[in-house]
Amino acid sequence: MSGRFAHFFVVMSMGVDWERIRRLIEKVVEYRGYELIDAEFKGGGKSSILRLFIDKPDGISHHDCELVSEQVGTVLDVEDLIPSSYTLEVSSPGLDRKLVKESDYSRFEGKLARVQTRIPLNQQKVFRGRLQGLQDGKIRLELPKGDLMEIPLDVVQEARLEFDWAAERTGKKN
Numbered sequence: 001m002s003g004r005f006a007h008f009f010v011v012m013s014m015g016v017d018w019e020r021i022r023r024l025i026e027k028v029v030e031y032r033g034y035e036l037i038d039a040e041f042k043g044g045g046k047s048s049i050l051r052l053f054i055d056k057p058d059g060i061s062h063h064d065c066e067l068v069s070e071q072v073g074t075v076l077d078v079e080d081l082i083p084s085s086y087t088l089e090v091s092s093p094g095l096d097r098k099l100v101k102e103s104d105y106s107r108f109e110g111k112l113a114r115v116q117t118r119i120p121l122n123q124q125k126v127f128r129g130r131l132q133g134l135q136d137g138k139i140r141l142e143l144p145k146g147d148l149m150e151i152p153l154d155v156v157q158e159a160r161l162e163f164d165w166a167a168e169r170t171g172k173k174n
Contacts, residue, residue, distance in 0.1 A: 021081050028072050029054055034064065037093045038100055041086070048086035050076075053093045060092035099159040105134035112162040115139060117155045127151065128162065 022039060029036040029052070037053040054060060054068055069090040076082060099105060099113065108131050115127045127149055132140035138150040139159065 016082065021076070024075060024079065024081070025052065025072055028075050029068055032068060032071065034060075034068060038098050043086075044084075046085055048084055050082070050086050050088050052088070052090045053098070054090060055093050055097070065090040065092070095163045096160045099161065102134055102153070105131055105139050105159075108161060109133045112164045113141065113159060114162050115141060115151055115159045116157045117151060118157045119155050121149075121151065121155070125157075 018041070025039060026036045034054040034056050037055050038051075039053070040049075040051045042049050042051070052068065052072065054064065056064070069088055072090070073088050076088075096114075099108065111131055113129065113131050117125045117127075119125070121127075127141055127143065129141040129143040129149065132142050132148065134140065134153070135150075137154070138152050139156065141149045141151060143149055
């Protein structure tokens with residue numbers, strides 16, 4: 001499997017094997033037939049939150065989130081890999097889902113996206129347009145005026161889908 005994988009934003013104690021925790025969560029989520037889009041661990045002490053974002057081709061229901069929450073919570077409790085208390089939240093990635101894996105850029109080709117870079121490209125850091133896939137390690141984005149922008153993956157800070165209000169009004173499911 002190539003590409004970037006779901007990752008943790010860690011804001012807490014050292015000595016915790018976050019890679020092992022991520023692999024364990026991913027294994028449980030995928031075994032149930034879902035895709036782990038992203039995982040975040042934020043906060044500290046009793047206010048720590050572990051957020052999981054899951055998806056499947058026909059979308060995520062409340063029941064899906066409940067099922068994954070119960071199963072991941074049980075496995076994490078049994079393995080006891082997180083030494084402090086935390087709140088586990090499981091949800092869909094939403095209409096503005098993050099684009100995390102390289103395959104996401106092809107999977108959502110034709111969809112509107114917002115890409116933010118760590119460094120300026122053409123004197124700007126935020127680009128909006130239609131995804132035209134990924135080629136040679138560069139996101140291909142058709143800008144509103146029709147120009148094609150190629151953004152190297154290694155300079156991307158964050159990429160997300162954007163809801164296409166115009167397509168929704170006309171009934172197109174681009």
